[in-house]
Amino acid sequence: MKKGVLLVNLGSPDSPTPEDVKPYLSEFLMDERVIDVPLWLRTFIVKGIILNTRPKASAEAYQKIWWEEGSPLIVISERLQKKIQQNTDLPVALAMRYGSMTIQKGLQELVDKGVEEVFLMPLYPQFAMATTETILVLAEDIRKEHFPHLKISDLKAFYNREDYIDVLSNSIARHLKGKPYDHLLFSYHGVPERHIRKRDITKSHCKIDKSCCVTPSPAHEYCYRHQCLEVTRLVAEKLNLKEGTYSSSFQSRLGIDPWLQPPTDLTIERMGKNGVQNLAVVTPAFVSDCLETLEEIAMEGQEIFHEVGGKEFTTVPCLNDDDEFVEILSNWINDWATLQAVPV
Structure with a gap:
């Protein structure tokens, strides 16, 4: 089976404007693993209150940190992906849990390259239902609906490695x-x-x-x-x-x-x-x-x-695309690919 890698991070609005921040916040905060209350209450809180008050302030916050190349998180994640790709023969794709760089697009990119088995890597050192878990659940739902023959393994929390x-x-x-x-x-x-x-x-x-x-x-x-x-x-x-x-x-x-x-x-x-x-x-x-x-x-x-x-x-600064960080992620990928010891 041809193998590939999907790196997944949080995500970002497409631009630091209220028009783009609002749908991003909606997708993020309507996630039942982020605000884990009954749907009616989550809808009231998010769509009735937050989305009518917060997008403008959030957009102003994003404007303070936005880079010329785009969202820092996206730009850094893309740099990380490119560096990892140089250290492995496996195709490496990048996706976000929220926003336009969807997990479905990331999996489709790998499938289009002939990949049949994916090493899914949530870029979170610690496990949380609002981060790692929501990625894994959504990825499995997408696999069942769109890629039923695809096999997915995932990287476990690496906080203590x-x-x-x-x-x-x-x-x-x-x-x-x-x-x-x-x-x-x-x-x-x-x-x-x-x-x-x-x-x-x-x-x-x-x-x-x-x-x-x-x-x-x-x-x-x-x-x-x-x-x-x-x-x-x-x-x-x-x-x-x-x-x-x-x-x-x-x-x-x-x-x-x-x-x-x-x-x-x-x-x-x-x-x-x-x-x-x-x-x-x-x-x-x-x-x-x-x-x-x-x-x-x-x-x-x-x-x-x-x-x-x-x-x-x-x-x-966060580890970002630090060369030592790139090296250990690449090692985990190559270990997985060769069926050596890696926490999957």
Whole structure:
């Protein structure tokens, strides 16, 4: 069977205008794994409230970070795809979960090249129902409807793979070299607490307290919170960070339901008020810089920090198309292609 690879990232509106942002937000927020409430309520929240108020503000945010070549996330993902393609003989396609670069188009591109077996690679280190799971579910639905003879294998969450931790740690060390910082904040995209409980395969382990994420359990295979905190722990260990000089937080809250704690914006504010003068922030839930890293952290976060007396605010770029990151992704692909050990 001829094999191929499909890289999948989040997505982006086609342009930073309200006209293009609105349908993108609609597709994104109407996903039942993003806002996991009954359809009638999700429709009321998204189409009755958010889409009548948020597209203009979101478009303005996108305009702040938009590149001449287009959406940073799309441009970076395309660069990553091209570099990986140079390291493997398999055809490598790129798709997005939301927006015009659909998973169906990506699979069709591979099928048109004769591919019969696809290695689907969600570009998320940690598993979450609103990221990895929604990609896998949609890909399987598309396969059944349009490509019934296609076989799909998927890359599992790679948050604790040694080679990934090495690359992430190296990137952090390289970008912070020579830059003074008192504290390193690991900011992860937030999710509602109920998402964690819904994906607890034990139905009892995930209490979202100080102990459950550090107590061994089968639940950790699908626990986003555990996987985020584990990345922080492993990187801190790799970089020999001292206790008290690093911490984790969660960004991008939406709605009034309880979300993972502590919130990044309030954490940045608290640190500035408590005398942290030099703060560095890394965002390991994202592999590509995007609105959440370039605008929410690098711009809004910096503004919050300076307003409360902070001095130096440093953001560590995502792995993007870093050559070391390209190498490990390429290795996983080639291992899969030759039926060697790879988490599929």
